[in-house]
Amino acid sequence: MKSLRARLLARLMLVSGLICLAAAATLYGITxxxxxxxxxxxxxxxxRALAALTEQAxxxxxxxxxPDPVSSVETGDPAEYFVVLDDRQRVVARTPIPEGKxxxxxxxxxxxxxxxxxxxxxxxxxxRAVRFVYxxxxxxxxxxxxxxxxxxxxxxMARSTVAIDRTLTKLAWSLALVFVLTLGAIGVALGWxxxxxxxxxxxxxxxxxxxxxxxxxxxxxxxxxPLEIQPVVHRFNALLAEIQMAMQRERSFTADVxxxxxxxxxxxxxxxxxxxxxxRQAAEYKSMIAKCLxxxxxxxxxxxxxxxxxxxxxxxxxxxxxxxxxxLLLEELxxxxxxxxxxxxxxxxxxxxxxxxxxxxxxxxSIVLSNLIDNAVSHADSGGEVHIAxxxxxxxxxxxxxxxxxxxxxxxxxxxxxxxxxGDQARNETGRHCGLGLALCKRILDLLGGTIQIVGINxxxxxxxxxxxxxxxxxxx
Amino acid sequence: xxxxxxxxxxxxxxxxxxxxxEAGFAVDTASDGAEGYCLAKSGEYDVIVxxxxxxxxxxxxxxxxxxxxxxxxxxxxxxxxxxxxxxxKGLNQGADDYLIKPFEFGELLARVRALVRRSYHAKNxxxxxxxxxxxxxxxxxxxxxxxxxxxxxxxxxxxxxxxxAGEVVTRTDLWAHIFEFNSDSTSNVVDVHVGRxxxxxxxxxxxxxxxxxxxxxxxxxxxx
Numbered sequence: 218m219k220s221l222r223a224r225l226l227a228r229l230m231l232v233s234g235l236i237c238l239a240a241a242a243t244l245y246g247i248t249x250x251x252x253x254x255x256x257x258x259x260x261x262x263x264x265r266a267l268a269a270l271t272e273q274a275x276x277x278x279x280x281x282x283x284p285d286p287v288s289s290v291e292t293g294d295p296a297e298y299f300v301v302l303d304d305r306q307r308v309v310a311r312t313p314i315p316e317g318k319x320x321x322x323x324x325x326x327x328x329x330x331x332x333x334x335x336x337x338x339x340x341x342x343x344x345r346a347v348r349f350v351y352x353x354x355x356x357x358x359x360x361x362x363x364x365x366x367x368x369x370x371x372x373x374m375a376r377s378t379v380a381i382d383r384t385l386t387k388l389a390w391s392l393a394l395v396f397v398l399t400l401g402a403i404g405v406a407l408g409w410x411x412x413x414x415x416x417x418x419x420x421x422x423x424x425x426x427x428x429x430x431x432x433x434x435x436x437x438x439x440x441x442x443p444l445e446i447q448p449v450v451h452r453f454n455a456l457l458a459e460i461q462m463a464m465q466r467e468r469s470f471t472a473d474v475x476x477x478x479x480x481x482x483x484x485x486x487x488x489x490x491x492x493x494x495x496x497r498q499a500a501e502y503k504s505m506i507a508k509c510l511x512x513x514x515x516x517x518x519x520x521x522x523x524x525x526x527x528x529x530x531x532x533x534x535x536x537x538x539x540x541x542x543x544x545l546l547l548e549e550l551x552x553x554x555x556x557x558x559x560x561x562x563x564x565x566x567x568x569x570x571x572x573x574x575x576x577x578x579x580x581x582x583s584i585v586l587s588n589l590i591d592n593a594v595s596h597a598d599s600g601g602e603v604h605i606a607x608x609x610x611x612x613x614x615x616x617x618x619x620x621x622x623x624x625x626x627x628x629x630x631x632x633x634x635x636x637x638x639x640g641d642q643a644r645n646e647t648g649r650h651c652g653l654g655l656a657l658c659k660r661i662l663d664l665l666g667g668t669i670q671i672v673g674i675n676x677x678x679x680x681x682x683x684x685x686x687x688x689x690x691x692x693x694x
Numbered sequence: 695x696x697x698x699x700x701x702x703x704x705x706x707x708x709x710x711x712x713x714x715x716e717a718g719f720a721v722d723t724a725s726d727g728a729e730g731y732c733l734a735k736s737g738e739y740d741v742i743v744x745x746x747x748x749x750x751x752x753x754x755x756x757x758x759x760x761x762x763x764x765x766x767x768x769x770x771x772x773x774x775x776x777x778x779x780x781x782x783k784g785l786n787q788g789a790d791d792y793l794i795k796p797f798e799f800g801e802l803l804a805r806v807r808a809l810v811r812r813s814y815h816a817k818n819x820x821x822x823x824x825x826x827x828x829x830x831x832x833x834x835x836x837x838x839x840x841x842x843x844x845x846x847x848x849x850x851x852x853x854x855x856x857x858x859a860g861e862v863v864t865r866t867d868l869w870a871h872i873f874e875f876n877s878d879s880t881s882n883v884v885d886v887h888v889g890r891x892x893x894x895x896x897x898x899x900x901x902x903x904x905x906x907x908x909x910x911x912x913x914x915x916x917x918x
Binding site for chain 1: 703704705706708709710712713716747772774775795796797798799800802
C-alpha cells in the first residue's frame with residue numbers, strides 16, 4: 218500500500234480493532250464465568266439440599282421427600298435430573314422419566330471424577346451436572362455399629378443451561394454489535410485526524426513540486442514544515458542552492474570558453490588578414506607563419522585542457538591505477554620546457570628523492586605535473602628561479618614547485634582554482650594560460666585520491682605542492 | 695590621423711598596429727589598462743581602439759574615467775562578449791562603436807576611418823577644397839583631376855589639414871595627430887614636411903591652398 222494515509226489508517230484500525238476485540242472477549246469471558254459459577258452454585262445448593270433429605274435407616278438409604286420435578290418450558294421434558302446412589306451403586310431415588318424418554322448419557326455412571334461437568338440431555342439441551350459423595354443422615358435409633366461406620370451415598374444432579382446459554386448468546390451478539398459500531402466510529406475519527414494531520418505533508422510536497430529549473434531561486438518555507446520533516450526541507454533548500462550555483466557555473470563556464478577561444482582566433486584572423494593585405498618580404502611571411510603556428514598550439518593546448526575538464530566533469534575519466542615512478546615522470550615532462558626556461562634565463566634546481574613510486578594513473582598525473590611545470594616556467598620572472606622537489610611524506614609522494622616572481626595577491630589565493638581565473642587577468646602571447654591549469658590539476662588529483670595546495674606566496678615566490686598516494690589502500694574506490 | 699590601440703593579447707595588438715600603420719595612421723599601443731589610460735588621457739588621439747578585458751584596469755572603467763575627464767576621443771570597443779546587454783553597457787558608458795572578436799580587419803579599418811570622419815564632421819569620404827580632391831578611402835589626391843604622388847606622411851598631413859579645412863592648424867596639433875610618440879619631437883620636422891607637401895600641391899599655375907599664418911600654424915583653403 219503506497220499511500221501513507223491509507224497505510225496509517227489501516228494499521229491504526231487493525232490495532233484498535235484487535236484491542237476492542239480483546240476487550241469484548243474479556244468482558245464476555247468474565248461475564249460468562251460469573252453467570253456459570255452462579256448457576257453451578259445454585260445447582261450445588263439444590264443438590265446439597267436434596268442430600269440433606271436422604272437418610273440411612275436399617276441398612277438402607279432413603280430419600281424422605283422427592284423434589285418437585287422441573288420441566289423444560291419448550292419440550293416438556295425434565296429440565297432437572299437427579300440420581301442418588303448408595304455405596305453399592307444401587308439407585309436410591311431419581312428423577313422420574315416420562316414415557317418414551319431415555320436417561321441421559323453421562324448420568325448413568327456415577328463414577329466420574331469431576332464435581333461439575335457439562336453434559337447433554339436426551340433432547341439435546343445442554344446441561345451442567347454436579348456430583349458428590351456424602352454420608353446420609355443416620356437415624357437416632359440405629360445401631361451404634363452403623364453409627365460408627367455409616368454408609369456413604371452419592372448424588373448427581375443436572376440442570377439444563379438453555380436459559381443461561383440464551384442470555385450469554387444475547388450478550389455475545391450485543392458485544393459484537395457494540396464492537397462493530399465502535400470500530401466504525403474509531404475509523405471515522407481516525408480518518409479525519411489522519412487526513413488533517415497529514416495535510417502539511419501534502420502542502421509541502423505540492424510546494425516542492427512547483428520548484429523547477431525556471432524558478433530555482435525559490436525556496437520552501439521551513440516554518441510551516443512539521444518538526445520531523447524539517448531536516449528534509451532544509452536539505453532540499455540546500456540542494457536547490459547547489460543546483461542554482463552549478464547551473465550558474467556552467468553558464469559562466471560556457472561563456473568563458475567562448476570568450477577564451479575567440480581571443481586567439483581574433484589574433485590569428487587579424488594577423489593573417491593584415492599579412493595578406495599586401496606583398497611582403499619572405500622573412501616577414503615566415504615570421505608571421507611562426508607566430509600563427511604558436512597561437513594554434515596554444516589554442517590546441519587550451520582545447521585539450523577543456524576537453525579533459527569536461528570529461529572529468531562528466532565522470533568519463535577512469536583512472537587506471539598502477540605503479541608510476543614520479544621522479545622519472547618529472548624528468549621526462551621537463552624536457553619540452555627546457556627551451557623556454559633557457560630562453561627566459563631561468564635558474565632551475567632539482568631535489569628528487571629516489572624511489573618515488575606512487576600508485577596512480579601515470580597519464581593523468583602527467584597532465585597535472587606538466588601543467589604545474591608550465592606555470593612555473595611561464596610565470597617566473599625573467600632571470601628568476603625555479604625549484605622542483607619531490608619526496609616521500611607518510612603514505613604519499615609529495616611534489617613541490619617553487620618559482621620566483623609571484624604576481625598573485627594573497628586576496629586572490631582562494632580563486633586560483635576557479636576555472637578561467639588568472640592571477641592578474643592577463644594573457645600571455647599564446648593564450649594557453651587561460652586559467653584552466655590549476656582547476657584541471659585539482660580535478661584530476663581528486664580523481665587520483667591526491668591533493669593540491671598553494672603552500673605559499675611569500676617573499677615574491679609562488680609555491681605549489683601536490684601529493685599522490687603511494688600504497689594501494691590510499692586510492693579511492 | 696593618430697590612433698591608440700589598447701589590447702593585451704600580443705598577436706592581436708601587433709597585427710592591428712601593423713595594419714593601421716600600413717593604412718596611413720600614426721599608431722601608439724598599450725598592453726594594459728593603466729598604460730592605456732595614461733596615454734589616452736592626453737586627448738590627442740583621433741580614435742582609441744579599446745579591448746574590454748584588460749589587466750590592471752578594465753576597459754569599461756578606463757572609458758568611464760576618460761569621459762569623466764572630458765576626453766572626447768572616439769572610442770571603438772573590441773570584445774569577445776557579444777550579448778546585447780554587453781553592447782548596451784559599452785555604448786552607454788561612452789563608446790562610439792563596438793566590434794566583436796574575431797572580426798575582419800577590413801571592417802575594423804572602415805569603422806576607424808568612419809570615426810575619424812565623425813571627429814571632423816566630415817560625412818563624405820571625398821574631401822573637396824577648391825580643385826583639390828582627397829579620396830580618404832583610396833588615399834589618393836587629385837589637383838584639377840591630376841593625381842598627385844605623395845608619401846604616406848605627406849598624405850596624412852594633407853588629409854588632416856583637409857579635415858580641418860579653413861581652420862588654422864597649429865604645429866603642435868599637426869605633430870600630435872600625425873607623428874607617433876617615438877618620433878622626433880622637434881617642430882622643425884613638421885615644417886619640413888609641410889614644405890615638401892606644399893611643393894607638390896601648390897604647383898605653379900595653381901592657386902596656392904596651403905597658407906602659413908606666422909606664429910600660429912597652417913591653413914588649407916582658398917586664399918582669403
